[in-house]
């Protein structure tokens with residue numbers, strides 16, 4: 001039996017992970033669950049899954065949570081708090097696998113700690129990898145941690161790689177990655193209407209049910225920009241080898257194009273339990289709870305080239321990875337601030353890319369030789385972005 005810690009268990013990926021784990025109670029033991037502020041959700045998960053540890057990051061909410069636990073049938077659960085609590089549970093000796101499912105930069109330190117401790121890291125939290133880049137991949141290589149992609153596209157690519165493939169390895173015979181994207185809710189919306197898009201419209205994704213931040217990222221296609229950078233790092237490829245392909249049906253989750261002309265694709269219904277089950281069961285396979293794909297319902301599959309005028313965030317992501325160093329950190333931080341401001345209706349949908357572009361233009365130093373440099377760049381980019389936003393409104 002393997003011990004699992006789920007960072008961000010109350011989110012969309014966290015809930016799907018617990019759903020898959022609960023289908024295989026003899027294989028996985030839930031050791032730790034964590035949430036930022038959702039005390040009620042985490043408490044219910046504690047009743048259902050009986051972890052040994054629960055972390056509530058927000059210190060005030062943690063007090064409320066401690067009371068709930070103390071007066072319950074699961075009073076033996078040890079409650080931790082703060083970001084230190086996250087790092088504590090991700091390196092526990094009883095934990096074999098860590099599901100990194102916190103959204104945004106907040107997930108970096110516990111995910112990196114898990115990697116340094118040599119855990120099997122199931123990576124959904126793409127922002128953590130994008131912001132720390134080579135430093136993260138080096139930590140994985142040094143500790144011999146196993147890094148398994150959960151993002152559906154990267155999991156698909158991983159499945160299309162040669163048997164025994166380890167993330168970070170170069171595969172010279174794989175000449176290109178075809179990274180698929182649904183194109184989000186505004187793929188065909190007239191360009192002049194994008195300025196009036198509301199948060200409610202932006203979070204209504206046509207194919208996937210996800211957290212708010214990634215849903216907005218899908219609407220701007222920054223999600224695909226972050227995923228392109230994620231793919232460069234996970235599969236040790238340069239950005240010119242990664243072709244983004246709009247595929248509105250979301251049935252093919254990505255492809256690898258080999259030198260002999262073979263193109264391998266992974267297909268399935270758009271259900272995150274599929275990549276989660278793949279990573280949890282490896283090298284075996286087990287049931288995920290996802291509906292089997294009915295190919296006759298699919299009927300047709302379309303493929304289009306992305307339009308960089310409609311999706312300027314894609315252009316900015318290529319610009320960031322090609323500049324290298326801390327530029328992906330800056331891109332990610334500016335995007336997090338801009339998306340939060342859009343969700344609070346402080347800026348317009350079309351301002352998101354403008355904030356990021358302006359922020360990137362203000363930062364010239366690009367080396368990223370240590371974690372401190374990365375964290376400083378993250379902080380600086382957030383400050384710049386807040387200033388840019390306050391000048392806009």
Ligand code: NAD
Pocket residue numbers: 007008009010011012013014034035036037038057100101102103104106107124125126127150151152208209210211212213214272
């Ligand atoms: P979500 O918003 O549904 O859940 C986020 C989780 O992170 C929650 O448990 C929340 O408590 C926790 N969290 C939020 N802020 C935190 C903070 N400051 N400190 C500690 N914990 C915090 O998000 P999600 O959709 O589940 O996405 C999680 C990650 O997985 C993201 O990086 C996203 O890009 C990635 N991802 C999600 C999907 C999907 O289908 N939802 C698909 C691919 C990748």
Ligand code: MG
Pocket residue numbers: 151152153227
């Ligand atoms: Mg994805």
